Amino acid sequence: MALDIEYRSSPSPWVEGVWRSRSTDVATMTAVASPRWSLVLWEQASRAFGAVQGPGSRAAGAPVPEDATFFGIDFALGATMPRLPVGGLVDGSAELPVVTRRSFWLDGSAWHRPGWDDAEEFVGRLVREGVLARDPLVADVVRGAQPDLSPRSVQRRFVASTGLTxxxxxxxxxxxxxxxxxxxxxxxxxxxxxxxxxxxxxxxxxxxxxxxxxxxxxxxxxxxxxxxxxxxx
Missing domain, CATH: 1.10.10 (Arc Repressor Mutant, subunit A)
Structure with a gap:
């Protein structure tokens, strides 16, 4: 059994990385914890699917669609969709309502499916259309900076953007x-x-x-x- 994964980092400040994979004779996997949320699109038996996958606070078993191909964008810490708060997606996901092999529905609009080479261009459109927002405080905290705010305020804003402390x-x-x-x-x-x-x-x-x-x-x-x-x- 195999779950072949290819990954690349991204030059975009909104994106942690881009990945694609294929499952072969795999029924389940161990999903390791991740502080980032992702947009995941996949195809199986000529049908298309998609979901916004929230951060994972712990490792957990997860089903793997058989003989499927996947594409994912992992967003940078602090990037969030205001109309789909990441805090409600920790250890969970939100299925995209309408997905085809060419497009999908997100935040009330149809979007052309991104790919390996144009993921950053797609994310740039999300930013310009106001679908994505970002709290720069999160990046400051991750770098070890001390914002001029009370610890409680810092924690509240960090959790609001990432779903995690x-x-x-x-x-x-x-x-x-x-x-x-x-x-x-x-x-x-x-x-x-x-x-x-x-x-x-x-x-x-x-x-x-x-x-x-x-x-x-x-x-x-x-x-x-x-x-x-x-x-x-």
């Missing part, structure tokens, strides 16, 4: 980074030290919650289900 986002990003390092053969002790975990049990708890794997299984490639997209954070 700054602490949860940092934990997810660290666990994803740890998983990438382990899959590349880095020693467990080096990951613990390099990423600031207290000890190996601390790393183990984080991986179990956010990745759904143990450190050993990530290093050896063992696991009954394929993992969803992982990339170096």
């Amino acid at each position: 700054p602490g949860t986002v940092r934990q997810i990003e660290r666990a994803r980074h740890a998983a990438v390092l382990l899959r590349h053969g880095v020693a467990i002790a080096d990951v613990v030290h390099g990423l600031g975990y207290y000890d190996q049990p601390h790393l183990a708890r984080s991986l179990s919650r956010f990745i759904g794997r143990t450190a050993t299984s990530l290093r050896t490639g063992a696991g009954d289900e394929p993992l969803s997209l992982l990339y170096k954070t």
